[in-house]
Amino acid sequence: MTTIGNNLERLRARIAAACAAAGRAPQSVRLLAVSKTFGPEAVREALAAGQRAFGENYLQEGVAKAQALAGAGIEWHCIGPVQSNKTRLAAEHFDWVHSVDRLKTAERLSAQRPAGLTPLNVCLQVDIDGGANKSGVPPAEAAALAHAVAALPRLRLRGLMTIPEPVQDPAAQRAVHRRARALFDALRAQGLPLDTLSMGMSADLEAAIEAGSTLVRVGTAIFGGRARPAP
Ligand SMILES: *Cc1c(COP(=O)(O)O)cnc(C)c1O
Numbered sequence: 001m002t003t004i005g006n007n008l009e010r011l012r013a014r015i016a017a018a019c020a021a022a023g024r025a026p027q028s029v030r031l032l033a034v035s036k037t038f039g040p041e042a043v044r045e046a047l048a049a050g051q052r053a054f055g056e057n058y059l060q061e062g063v064a065k066a067q068a069l070a071g072a073g074i075e076w077h078c079i080g081p082v083q084s085n086k087t088r089l090a091a092e093h094f095d096w097v098h099s100v101d102r103l104k105t106a107e108r109l110s111a112q113r114p115a116g117l118t119p120l121n122v123c124l125q126v127d128i129d130g131g132a133n134k135s136g137v138p139p140a141e142a143a144a145l146a147h148a149v150a151a152l153p154r155l156r157l158r159g160l161m162t163i164p165e166p167v168q169d170p171a172a173q174r175a176v177h178r179r180a181r182a183l184f185d186a187l188r189a190q191g192l193p194l195d196t197l198s199m200g201m202s203a204d205l206e207a208a209i210e211a212g213s214t215l216v217r218v219g220t221a222i223f224g225g226r227a228r229p230a231p
Helices: 003-021 040-048 059-068 084-093 103-112 139-150 170-189 205-211
Strands: 030-034 053-056 075-078 096-100 120-125 155-161 196-198 215-218
Touching (some): 003 030, 003 040, 003 205, 053 059, 059 075, 059 084, 084 103, 096 155, 120 139, 120 196, 139 155, 155 170, 196 215, 205 215
Parallel strands (some): 030 053, 030 215, 075 096
16 A cells, blocks of 8 residues: 555544544544645545545645546645635635635635536634634634625535644643634534534644544645645
8 A cells, every 4th residue: 555545544543543532423524635735646646545535725736736636536625825816716626615714705705606516615714722823713703704604605604614823732732622612513503504613633633523623634644744835
């Protein structure tokens, strides 16, 4: 088996163990393979090892890979910032956008989603820890944005996405992820039909799964270290 295939196998076992420790079913957590900076060959290897959903940060890079792998049955997720002048790329070439943090972006995505495609799945990116990474809607504004986005015709609001500042201590990781979970539960209690809590990466997926993540976004543990930072 390839290195990527072995890594995926180990990662699936890691996710299953985290689910077992949390008393959750292993199928309750989806794996998104973050392929940013890696070429179509790496994606093909992961695909051959049974991985179907891939995440990209940089829209042009993701579109190039989606075109190189057209027809392969891949589900493409945009997990990076979407500037207003790039919404069309996201709306036309991706199945999901995790990083919606303002209504204007959501309105453009809805207006530009091609009629022949199913509605675009979106998550709201929430600035859950007020960290140096300032992307994301503040938690206090998330409910208003969620209701507005849920009303857009060509989008399907699926849930929330967080990218906390990296911390080593598992208890600190869990504390932040629990805040996201509490916000997710509060929005669902308001009647929003959310099913996706996108949180947890290579270094904190156990803490995220314990707190209720339904989708972990993993790059390094599958593809190895990135030679260059994602743009
Ligand atoms: C790069 C990235 C990931 C994956 O991070 P790893 O630490 O390599 O697993 C997940 N989510 C987002 C938004 C990213 O930019």
